[in-house]
Amino acid sequence: MKKTLTMLALGAAVAAGPALADLVFPSLDYRTGPYAANGIPLADAYADYFTMLNERDGGIGGVATRVLPCETAYNTEKGVECYEATKAEGGLVYQPYSTGITYQLIPRASSDSIPIHSMGYGRTSAKNGSIFEWVFNYPANYWDGASIAIKHLLEENGGDLSGKKVALVYHNSAYGKEPIRTLEELSAKHGFELSLLPVDHPGQEQKSQWLQIRREAPDYVLMWGWGVMNQTAIQEAANIRFPMENFIGVWWSGSENDVVPVGEAADGYKALALTAPGSDFSVYDDLKTHVYDKGLAAGAGDQSGSVLYNRGLYAAMLAAEAARKAQEIHGEADITPAMMRDGMEALDITEELLADRGFAGFAPAFSVSCENHGGNGMGAVQQWNATEGTWTLITDYIESDQEVIQPLIDADSQAYADENGIEPRCN
Amino acid sequence: MFYREAGDFKTSYEDDGQTFPLRIDRWGYYLIVAVALVLVPFVINDYWVNAVFLPLLIYAIAAIGLNILTGYCGQVSLGTGGFMAVGAYGCYKLMTAFPDVNITFHIIAAGIITAAVGVVFGLPSLRIKGFYLAVATLAAQFFLVWLFNRVSWFYNYSASGQISAPERTVFSVPVTGPETPPWAAYLFCLLFVIACAWIARNLTRGAMGRSWMAIRDMDIAAEIIGVNPLKAKLTAFAVSSFFVGIAGALFFAVYLGAVEVGEAFGIQKSFLVLFMIIIGGLGSIFGSFAGAAFMVLLPVLLKNVLVGGLGWPTDLAAHLEFMIVGGLIVFFLIVEPHGLAQLWRLTKEKLRLWPFPH
Numbered sequence: 158m159k160k161t162l163t164m165l166a167l168g169a170a171v172a173a174g175p176a177l178a179d180l181v182f183p184s185l186d187y188r189t190g191p192y193a194a195n196g197i198p199l200a201d202a203y204a205d206y207f208t209m210l211n212e213r214d215g216g217i218g219g220v221a222t223r224v225l226p227c228e229t230a231y232n233t234e235k236g237v238e239c240y241e242a243t244k245a246e247g248g249l250v251y252q253p254y255s256t257g258i259t260y261q262l263i264p265r266a267s268s269d270s271i272p273i274h275s276m277g278y279g280r281t282s283a284k285n286g287s288i289f290e291w292v293f294n295y296p297a298n299y300w301d302g303a304s305i306a307i308k309h310l311l312e313e314n315g316g317d318l319s320g321k322k323v324a325l326v327y328h329n330s331a332y333g334k335e336p337i338r339t340l341e342e343l344s345a346k347h348g349f350e351l352s353l354l355p356v357d358h359p360g361q362e363q364k365s366q367w368l369q370i371r372r373e374a375p376d377y378v379l380m381w382g383w384g385v386m387n388q389t390a391i392q393e394a395a396n397i398r399f400p401m402e403n404f405i406g407v408w409w410s411g412s413e414n415d416v417v418p419v420g421e422a423a424d425g426y427k428a429l430a431l432t433a434p435g436s437d438f439s440v441y442d443d444l445k446t447h448v449y450d451k452g453l454a455a456g457a458g459d460q461s462g463s464v465l466y467n468r469g470l471y472a473a474m475l476a477a478e479a480a481r482k483a484q485e486i487h488g489e490a491d492i493t494p495a496m497m498r499d500g501m502e503a504l505d506i507t508e509e510l511l512a513d514r515g516f517a518g519f520a521p522a523f524s525v526s527c528e529n530h531g532g533n534g535m536g537a538v539q540q541w542n543a544t545e546g547t548w549t550l551i552t553d554y555i556e557s558d559q560e561v562i563q564p565l566i567d568a569d570s571q572a573y574a575d576e577n578g579i580e581p582r583c584n
Numbered sequence: 585m586f587y588r589e590a591g592d593f594k595t596s597y598e599d600d601g602q603t604f605p606l607r608i609d610r611w612g613y614y615l616i617v618a619v620a621l622v623l624v625p626f627v628i629n630d631y632w633v634n635a636v637f638l639p640l641l642i643y644a645i646a647a648i649g650l651n652i653l654t655g656y657c658g659q660v661s662l663g664t665g666g667f668m669a670v671g672a673y674g675c676y677k678l679m680t681a682f683p684d685v686n687i688t689f690h691i692i693a694a695g696i697i698t699a700a701v702g703v704v705f706g707l708p709s710l711r712i713k714g715f716y717l718a719v720a721t722l723a724a725q726f727f728l729v730w731l732f733n734r735v736s737w738f739y740n741y742s743a744s745g746q747i748s749a750p751e752r753t754v755f756s757v758p759v760t761g762p763e764t765p766p767w768a769a770y771l772f773c774l775l776f777v778i779a780c781a782w783i784a785r786n787l788t789r790g791a792m793g794r795s796w797m798a799i800r801d802m803d804i805a806a807e808i809i810g811v812n813p814l815k816a817k818l819t820a821f822a823v824s825s826f827f828v829g830i831a832g833a834l835f836f837a838v839y840l841g842a843v844e845v846g847e848a849f850g851i852q853k854s855f856l857v858l859f860m861i862i863i864g865g866l867g868s869i870f871g872s873f874a875g876a877a878f879m880v881l882l883p884v885l886l887k888n889v890l891v892g893g894l895g896w897p898t899d900l901a902a903h904l905e906f907m908i909v910g911g912l913i914v915f916f917l918i919v920e921p922h923g924l925a926q927l928w929r930l931t932k933e934k935l936r937l938w939p940f941p942h
Contacts, residue, residue: 188899228898233847238635260746260842268762329733331744331844338743358846569743576750
């Protein structure tokens with residue numbers, strides 16, 4: 158055992174390495190485990206975008222970027238290990254792509270003064286920046302997602318959902334449980350009947366849930382799924398001939414991985430979207446010139462243009478813009494995590510900025526402030542076309558029902574503040 | 585030559601029955617405890633605590649617990665993850681309901697609650713044996729995880745179903761929550777480990793431990809010579825669950841700080857602890873530590889060598905890690921089916937005779 162420890166020390170010493178002047182973006186990714194199919198495009202995009210910035214502009218503000226990958230396999234214990242291992246190298250912002258790991262990291266990172274950006278996942282009430290100083294979840298969160306889906310249904314039904322039945326199929330974990338409270342509020346407000354169907358990790362076994370759906374015959378099914386659970390659910394929905402256009406997944410249940418295995422039967426399946434699908438954006442030209450053609454693409458390089466790859470690009474772009482903002486604010490190129498936080502809080506994503514970075518029409522504009530760490534809560538609905546194998550946006554970006562969500566966020570963040578003795582800031 | 589009994593005279597029954605009869609063993613043990621208690625806290629940092637020492641110490645307690653049940657009493661259990669969850673949720677409910685009571689007592693109380701739950705799920709062991717009991721404990725695993733997911737009282741009605749440990753202090757030093765200094769978390773767990781190992785060692789060589797081993801070796805024979813199987817099996821379940829509950833409480837409160845029952849205490853956890861005691865050695869306290877060290881340290885070591893040292897892609901390293909750890913498990917089980925503890929025992933036997941084995 159002593160020998161093991163010495164070797165371990167050796168390994169850690171080698172891992173630490175010399176400190177260079179660069180901007181470190183840790184990537185707590187998962188290319189293995191039950192959620193690998195979704196983790197790979199996210200991780201590839203994150204790495205590719207920063208490679209592109211290094212190759213094209215020599216980094217951000219003249220300082221090279223470095224993506225520091227660490228494999229978590231979607232496992233919280235490994236996530237903690239990764240966080241501890243990468244924070245020593247000066248990680249600027251953490252994006253774990255796992256609600257469980259995000260919950261782990263919120264107290265740790267807040268005490269270490271390192272920002273977390275959980276884009277469209279994590280703790281929803283972190284939107285309240287006056288209590289969650291170090292946590293950001295712009296541009297939208299789960300409760301926005303729930304509200305956007307219901308708004309879409311309202312639109313389809315001429316503004317009236319009373320008497321309709323809506324079922325929620327969800328991953329039985331912190332992630333899947335998040336929208337329940339909002340949906341309950343919305344069901345009271347709009348008079349629809351909500352039924353809840355939990356699916357246990359990893360979600361390959363859903364026969365009984367779909368049998369229940371068949372029996373209860375809800376008008377609409379919403380889904381909060383991830384990984385293999387998504388494609389199983391879509392397959393089961395196809396098996397019971399549930400009309401696909403009445404089946405809406407959250408943005409984590411709407412990638413190619415989820416619908417392609419089901420084939421033709423998945424045609425018409427809807428999902429929420431944070432960004433536009435496809436690769437018809439000028440940023441892809443730069444990626445092609447500076448990354449793909451030079452053979453620098455991360456992973457197998459076969460993910461570009463997929464929904465989750467686009468989301469990874471978006472996350473990387475927002476991180477890079479926040480770093481740029483931080484450099485501007487502090488007048489220093491080699492920023493620290495605390496400066497990065499200031500940059501994130503001052504982030505203002507406008508249409509012009511998006512166009513300038515090659516993301517014209519890619520995502521809606523939004524801004525972050527001290528009180529609002531969650532952006533404007535905009536999302537669109539996309540639909541799968543199985544014959545062409547493409548996702549298409551079928552609505553404009555819909556803004557969530559802040560009237561319902563804001564009180565919930567205030568209540569939940571206040572509970573966290575009371576539990577942990579946090580004084581609200583921003584006054 | 586140096587490692588021998590000769591010259592180490594025992595003049596009382598206490599001396600004769602001590603855990604480490606050889607002087608060199610005793611010194612080694614004192615040295616390890618002294619280094620762990622006095623030296624390590626001064627050199628430890630966040631990474632070492634969170635990636636290496638806390639999981640090692642906490643899994644060692646869980647492995648000791650399962651080893652009592654499976655290794656000493658012969659009752660196969662696949663419910664370790666579920667019992668750890670009982671400890672964690674028990675600790676959480678107590679921490680939030682009685683914030684003024686010291687966390688140490690909450691953790692011990694969580695162990696006692698788990699012991700009670702363990703006894704209830706141990707009742708079937710009086711009628712069913714072997715694989716069938718494994719299935720019954722598997723039911724406990726799934727039932728408990730389902731319960732903590734389903735009944736929102738257990739997680740204080742939080743929106744996400746996550747439980748998170750608020751800050752609690754011991755002698756005004758925080759031991760849970762994000763402000764915990766690394767040495768405090770380490771020492772807190774270490775003291776529990778030392779206490780648990782000491783209790784386990786002394787229970788297993790006393791009357792209770794002997795009755796467990798009698799039941800393990802042949803339950804009918806044990807019954808005939810006067811061992812009460814009801815008492816022996818249920819005490820084994822109670823003591824084992826007590827340790828597992830303490831491990832679960834520490835795992836949640838000190839190590840992770842926030843858990844989600846399905847992810848943290850799923851069936852994988854039961855298997856992991858079972859593998860630890862199989863690889864470490866059934867029916868051995870040292871084996872529990874060796875097994876926990878093997879299963880916790882090896883993946884971290886491999887990751888640091890492959891990714892940090894050799895610079896391989898993380899996914900390749902992660903896959904190789906599975907293969908290497910799996911290969912080593914098979915290797916050890918073929919070479920020494922009785923686990924690392926038996927290897928250690930053999931080494932000591934050989935050392936006693938060295939350099940004149942004949």
